[in-house]
Amino acid sequence: MTDKFISIEGISKRFPAPGGSTTVFEELWLSMARGEFVCIIGHSGCGKTTVLNILAGLEPPSDGTVIVDNQSIEGPSLDRAVIFQSHALLPWLTVMGNVAYAVASKWRFMRKDDLHRQAQKFIDLVGLTGAEHKRPAELSGGMKQRVGIARALSIEPKIMLMDEPFSALDALTRGTLQDEVRRICLETGQTVFMITHDVDEAIYLADRVVLMTNGPNAVLAEIVENPLPKERQRNDVHRHPLYYGVRNHIVDFLVSRSRNFAEEMKDTNYDPRHVPVVRPGAPQVASSRAATLDATDPGRARGPRPVVAAEGATPAPSALAQHRA
Amino acid sequence: MADNAQSVFAFNTLPAELRLLLRCARWPLIEEDHATIRTLAAADDMDWKYFLALCGHHRVAPLVYRALDPFIQVLKPVSPLAWMPLALYTIKDSSLSSIFVIFICSLWPMLINTAFGVASVRKEWLNVARTLEVGPFRRAFTIILPAAAPTILTGMRISIGIAWLVIVAAEMLVGGTGIGYFVWNEWNNLSITNVITAILVIGVVGMVLDQILARATRLVTFPE
Numbered sequence: 194m195t196d197k198f199i200s201i202e203g204i205s206k207r208f209p210a211p212g213g214s215t216t217v218f219e220e221l222w223l224s225m226a227r228g229e230f231v232c233i234i235g236h237s238g239c240g241k242t243t244v245l246n247i248l249a250g251l252e253p254p255s256d257g258t259v260i261v262d263n264q265s266i267e268g269p270s271l272d273r274a275v276i277f278q279s280h281a282l283l284p285w286l287t288v289m290g291n292v293a294y295a296v297a298s299k300w301r302f303m304r305k306d307d308l309h310r311q312a313q314k315f316i317d318l319v320g321l322t323g324a325e326h327k328r329p330a331e332l333s334g335g336m337k338q339r340v341g342i343a344r345a346l347s348i349e350p351k352i353m354l355m356d357e358p359f360s361a362l363d364a365l366t367r368g369t370l371q372d373e374v375r376r377i378c379l380e381t382g383q384t385v386f387m388i389t390h391d392v393d394e395a396i397y398l399a400d401r402v403v404l405m406t407n408g409p410n411a412v413l414a415e416i417v418e419n420p421l422p423k424e425r426q427r428n429d430v431h432r433h434p435l436y437y438g439v440r441n442h443i444v445d446f447l448v449s450r451s452r453n454f455a456e457e458m459k460d461t462n463y464d465p466r467h468v469p470v471v472r473p474g475a476p477q478v479a480s481s482r483a484a485t486l487d488a489t490d491p492g493r494a495r496g497p498r499p500v501v502a503a504e505g506a507t508p509a510p511s512a513l514a515q516h517r518a
Numbered sequence: 519m520a521d522n523a524q525s526v527f528a529f530n531t532l533p534a535e536l537r538l539l540l541r542c543a544r545w546p547l548i549e550e551d552h553a554t555i556r557t558l559a560a561a562d563d564m565d566w567k568y569f570l571a572l573c574g575h576h577r578v579a580p581l582v583y584r585a586l587d588p589f590i591q592v593l594k595p596v597s598p599l600a601w602m603p604l605a606l607y608t609i610k611d612s613s614l615s616s617i618f619v620i621f622i623c624s625l626w627p628m629l630i631n632t633a634f635g636v637a638s639v640r641k642e643w644l645n646v647a648r649t650l651e652v653g654p655f656r657r658a659f660t661i662i663l664p665a666a667a668p669t670i671l672t673g674m675r676i677s678i679g680i681a682w683l684v685i686v687a688a689e690m691l692v693g694g695t696g697i698g699y700f701v702w703n704e705w706n707n708l709s710i711t712n713v714i715t716a717i718l719v720i721g722v723v724g725m726v727l728d729q730i731l732a733r734a735t736r737l738v739t740f741p742e
Binding site for chain 1: 651
């Protein structure tokens with residue numbers, strides 16, 4: 194069983210509204226293992242940012258708790274670094290100043306040269322060597338986001354929380370930064386929870402993709418385990434035989450299932466504590482519930498169906514059936 | 519409504535400060551409420567410190583401000599220089615009372631801008647401080663102060679303009695020293711050239727003061 198490094202246990206969020214309250218989501222359960230990269234995908238307004246804020250400790254849940262490394266969350270912490278959508282750099286500090294500010298927040302009595310050394314290490318890691326003395330106004334959007342990433346990494350957090358970090362960037366920069374983030378996370382074994390709208394980004398970066406239905410009363414519909422190998426490269430990942438299986442599954446979800454999930458829930462006895470895990474295109478690892486879902490659901494668009502092999506069936510050649518350890 | 523209140527508790531047994539607070543919180547405020555507020559506020563035994571503490575505790579300061587605003591508005595059009603005789607009468611020292619009048623005239627833009635600047639620090643930066651577990655003092659000096667600095671300095675720049683105006687006027691009124699006194703004295707000597715020269719000097723000094731603070735504002739303004 195995966196060790197539950199991060200365990201989201203039955204969180205709900207409700208806001209008071211005229212005539213009662215609006216429920217953003219109710220009874221959300223999710224767990225993450227150490228070193229895992231999890232992406233959450235869903236339409237705008239479904240509550241993904243609220244989940245991230247609760248994970249970060251910036252907002253308290255109306256119910257439920259989040260447990261990180263066997264300790265429940267009581268507010269924002271240096272263990273959970275956040276990368277905001279709009280970089281949120283302090284404009285009066287230089288690049289070095291911004292990263293050193295974070296380092297100094299974590300290690301309050303570190304000496305100045307040690308602070309600089311630690312900050313420099315992460316500035317080099319994100320590829321900004323030579324730009325240390327620039328202020329945010331002199332940086333491009335991509336560079337600003339890199340500083341945000343360096344700042345989050347420099348405090349060596351237990352988990353990095355990224356709120357659509359690349360959505361404010363152009364497509365080319367986005368691609369470069371995706372490569373950087375993937376390289377860094379593989380190198381450092383960082384646990385990451387990321388919100389994104391981009392299906393391709395999610396498939397390229399994540400080990401697991403969590404699908405969230407539309408709000409209000411959003412639920413986690415499914416967890417898609419990424420069947421692609423860990424050594425994937427951005428420029429040819431789409432050539433992988435399993436790529437479009439996963440991609441179509443997620444796009445099908447976003448196009449129709451995210452809206453109509455309430456009916457699906459009734460048919461399949463949806464249990465928020467055991468969100469169905471799907472592995473499109475590879476021998477099924479999770480329960481048969483997911484198999485029932487694929488086989489009987491009439492609402493799914495007929496595209497190339499992900500292959501849901503029965504348990505124990507002969508797997509395809511080893512390149513395609515990468516079981517995660 | 520008032521009858522019901524009277525039957526459940528005796529309104530007059532409540533402390534004067536609480537009575538004033540409750541009156542201010544009435545909605546809508548009609549004429550007789552204003553009259554009652556005036557009477558209650560003018561009472562001898564009003565403990566204003568207690569009253570302000572009550573307002574703060576119940577976070578009803580905006581309501582109280584709304585109720586007391588008509589009275590504050592009456593004082594607004596009064597030229598601050600008109601406070602000079604009162605100041606001379608109470609403080610009894612001409613230079614000290616000039617300083618007092620200059621102070622109360624020029625204080626407001628700085629105060630208002632500081633409050634505004636601190637209140638409009640970007641929420642994102644405060645969230646960054648929260649996620650980095652920054653303590654309140656460190657947050658005040660490293661995030662709130664630099665973020666609010668341009669607004670605070672703009673307030674100071676406006677304040678110094680007003681202060682310079684009031685300095686010259688106060689010197690004219692009180693007499694004895696200063697360029698204001700010089701202008702008035704030269705007018706009494708019918709030396710118009712000196713008056714005009716003095717006016718030019720006043721203008722130049724005012725401009726220089728303004729520019730110094732403008733430059734200081736530019737130094738602390740960082741575009742994003």
